[in-house]
Amino acid sequence: MTASERYDIVIVGGGMVGSMLAALMVQSSIRIAVIESVTPKAFDPDSLPDLRVSAFSPASKKMFEQVGAWSNIEAMRHCPYAHMRVWEEPENLLVKKLLSGHGNETHFKAEEVGQSALGYIVENRILQLALQQVLEQSSNVDLLMPEELQNLERQGDEVQLYLKSGKQLTASLVVGADGAISQVRKAINIGVRSLDYPQHALMALMQMDGPQQDVTWQHFTPTGPQSFLPLPDVNGQSYGAAVWYHTPDQIQKLQKMPLDEFQDQLLDTFPERLEGVQKVMAKGSFPLTRRHAHNYVKPGFALVGDAAHTIHPLAGQGVNIGMQDVAMLAEQLLKAQDANEPLGSINVLKIYEKKRIQENRKMICAMEFFYRTFSNDSAPAALIRTLGLGIAERAGPLKKQVIRYAMGL
């Protein structure tokens, strides 16, 4: 019989969220294992930017600084942005007429709230590598990679985990940080409320003219937003990503197109502000599903990040709310450790669940509101949102509040 290695906490999934949870506890005496099935490719400064990138907030950046991972990101690459523009050109003639003379764009600037950046765009792999570098140097965390969870069962106050390699682990608490199709969530029978959006997203990597940009923008159309994200320079060459939201059929068609044909279609359809595209280098598409777990915890178990919730990415808040989950969970676990309480105790875990489930529900509702209001071609909706964008631009203190909220400050 294989001997089982004992940990206080086993985190299944060493993506951005699971790795951050472990990194927040590296200074403690808690013994932690992180199981990650895919070893991320090492950073190569000459490689093209990945298609999977995240815009993350200054609040999330603070967490990377706190755990000592921000300098690792800086040693690789990232792209801060100081401006965000959001606008709509109404197609409806009546709406156009009613709005003539009114602004239809909001321009958020970091300087309006005394900051140098509204957020940062970083490749998901770089965020993960930066955190894993912190874990590799710690004495209380073992990063088991590549290792995949096969099965788990609760035995008394402990959880027994069986890995595909044949290894066995025992833990007081198992955290499911294993993404949207979480095996941990399934194994412990926590259900989810979910909705497949009739909209998919396509990300295109573009080689651009000029220096690295510091503006991200979003143009709303009735079929979905069209966005631009600036990306970090590679060897003095600048890059950007176009994000195209449309019906699943249309996105499938665009995904199948050869790159040169796709580039023509992109330049014909996206607003003129997408200037300076030299060449589309790669593209990839993603289905969009909203999910929310009925519970985040059970005795001996907790869910965090995409394992607990996925949201429409139009406001780029997915990772940020995952980071808030692990900040709260780590706080409760460190308190429990100090008070000598069992880490898998439902009383400890319920505090985490209560605080985060309510906040995440609010964010899910807000994203739902944006999605429904901005992907809709009825004239009243077009009038309200275009007026809203113009009013937001002139809203003074309220606009500053919105900026600070989006920055997580």
Ligand SMILES: Cc1cc2nc3c(=O)[nH]c(=O)nc-3n(C[C@H](O)[C@H](O)[C@H](O)COP(=O)(O)OP(=O)(O)OC[C@H]3O[C@@H](n4cnc5c(N)ncnc54)[C@H](O)[C@@H]3O)c2cc1C
């Ligand atoms: C098109 C698109 C654009 C997005 N843009 C943004 C954005 O701009 N800003 C933002 O904040 N969010 C964005 N998001 C959301 C963001 O990508 C997710 O919220 C984020 O990746 C969640 O991180 P996570 O660590 O919870 O899960 P994941 O990133 O899915 O990580 C889960 C990890 O668990 C591992 N794993 C899974 N199963 C097992 C197993 N059985 N054993 C061991 N390991 C396992 C996986 O290999 C993986 O590394 C976007 C999402 C999409 C689809």
